[in-house]
Amino acid sequence: PTLQATFYGHTYDNPFMNASGVHCMTMTELDALADSAAGSFVTKSATAEAREGNPEPRYVNVDLGSINSMGLPNLGLDYYLDYAIKRQASHPDQPFVMSVASYQGFDEYVANMRKIQESDYTGLVELNLSCPNVPGKPQMAYDFEDTDRLLTEIFAFYTKPFGVKLPPYFDIMHFDKIAAVLNQFDLKFVNCINSIGNGLYIDEVTDTVVIKPKGGFGGIGGEYVKPTALANVRALKQRLNPSIEIIGTGGILTGRDAYEHLLCGASMLQVGTQLEKEGLGVFERLTKELLAILEAKGYASIAEFKGMLGTLD
Numbered sequence: 066p067t068l069q070a071t072f073y074g075h076t077y078d079n080p081f082m083n084a085s086g087v088h089c090m091t092m093t094e095l096d097a098l099a100d101s102a103a104g105s106f107v108t109k110s111a112t113a114e115a116r117e118g119n120p121e122p123r124y125v126n127v128d129l130g131s132i133n134s135m136g137l138p139n140l141g142l143d144y145y146l147d148y149a150i151k152r153q154a155s156h157p158d159q160p161f162v163m164s165v166a167s168y169q170g171f172d173e174y175v176a177n178m179r180k181i182q183e184s185d186y187t188g189l190v191e192l193n194l195s196c197p198n199v200p201g202k203p204q205m206a207y208d209f210e211d212t213d214r215l216l217t218e219i220f221a222f223y224t225k226p227f228g229v230k231l232p233p234y235f236d237i238m239h240f241d242k243i244a245a246v247l248n249q250f251d252l253k254f255v256n257c258i259n260s261i262g263n264g265l266y267i268d269e270v271t272d273t274v275v276i277k278p279k280g281g282f283g284g285i286g287g288e289y290v291k292p293t294a295l296a297n298v299r300a301l302k303q304r305l306n307p308s309i310e311i312i313g314t315g316g317i318l319t320g321r322d323a324y325e326h327l328l329c330g331a332s333m334l335q336v337g338t339q340l341e342k343e344g345l346g347v348f349e350r351l352t353k354e355l356l357a358i359l360e361a362k363g364y365a366s367i368a369e370f371k372g373m374l375g376t377l378d
C-alpha cells in the first residue's frame with residue numbers, strides 16, 4: 066500500500082507534517098523538517114515584527130500531553146517570507162505551508178496578508194485564527210462576526226491559496242456557525258485543531274503551576290485532545306464545501322491516531338506535542354505504523370477509507 070496524500074493539487078509521499086510552533090522557528094529547523102520523513106511542513110506563525118515571546122518556562126511536556134503559553138515567539142514575517150521564497154525556488158517539487166498570525170489583532174492580520182500578496186511567495190498560507198483580537202474580545206476564531214469581517218477584507222485583495230487554523234469548538238451550534246462563515250469563501254483548507262485553550266497543569270510535588278506566563282494557564286496538546294480534535298475534523302468535514310480540505314491536528318501519537326483522523330476526513334495530518342517529545346524520528350515511526358494498518362486492513366491507499374467513519378444508525 067501507499068501513504069500518498071493529495072492536498073491542494075499536489076501528491077505528497079505521506080500525509081504527515083509538523084504542527085506550526087513545533088520544530089519550525091528557524092531555517093535550520095525548517096530545513097531539517099524538510100529533509101525528514103515528514104510529507105510536508107509548516108513554519109512557525111509569523112507576526113509583522115519578530116517577537117521574543119513569553120518568559121520561560123512557557124512550554125512543558127507532561128505525561129498525557131503538553132501545556133504552552135509561548136506568546137508567539139517568532140523571527141518576524143520578513144524572515145519566513147524570505148525563507149519561503151528561497152525554498153519554493155530551490156525545491157519547487159516540495160510545497161510547504163507558511164503560517165501567519167497577528168499579535169495586534171485585526172489590522173495586523175490584514176497587513177501581514179497584504180505583504181504576502183505583494184511578495185513572490187506563491188505557496189499555501191495557514192492563517193492562524195487563534196490570535197488575540199481587541200482586548201475584551203475572545204480570540205478571533207471565537208468571534209464569528211469578526212472572523213467573517215476579516216476573511217471578507219482579506220479576500221478583497223488576496224488571490225493566492227490559503228486556509229485557516231482553528232481552535233477547537235465544543236458546541237454543535239458553533240460547528241454550524243464557523244462552517245457557515247467559512248463556506249462563504251474560497252478557502253483551500255481548514256486545519257482543526259489548535260491547542261485547547263487555557264488549560265491548567267499542576268505539579269504534584271510542588272503544588273504549583275508548571276508554566277510561568279498567565280498564572281500557569283496554557284494551551285493543551287497531546288493525548289488529552291484527541292477526542293476533541295477528531296470531533297472537530299469530522300464536524301467541519303461534514304459541514305464545509307467539499308472543495309475545502311481538512312488538515313487534522315491534535316492527539317496524533319500513533320499510526321492508529323493518524324488513521325482515525327483520516328477516517329474523519331482529514332487530508333493531511335499535523336503532529337505537535339509528539340514531535341516535540343520524540344523528535345523528527347516520529348515521522349518514520351508514524352508512517353511505518355500507518356502503513357501496517359493499511360496492510361492489515363487490505364487497503365491499497367488512503368482514498369479507500371478517508372472520511373469513511375462508520376456510525377451506528
Ligand SMILES: CC(C)(C)CCc1c(C(=O)O)[nH]c(=O)[nH]c1=O
Pocket residue numbers: 086110133134135136137138166193195196197259260284
Ligand atoms: C496563542 C497565540 C499566542 C495567540 C497564538 C500562537 C500559538 C501559541 C503560542 O505561540 O503561544 N501556542 C499554541 O498552542 N497555539 C498558537 O496558536
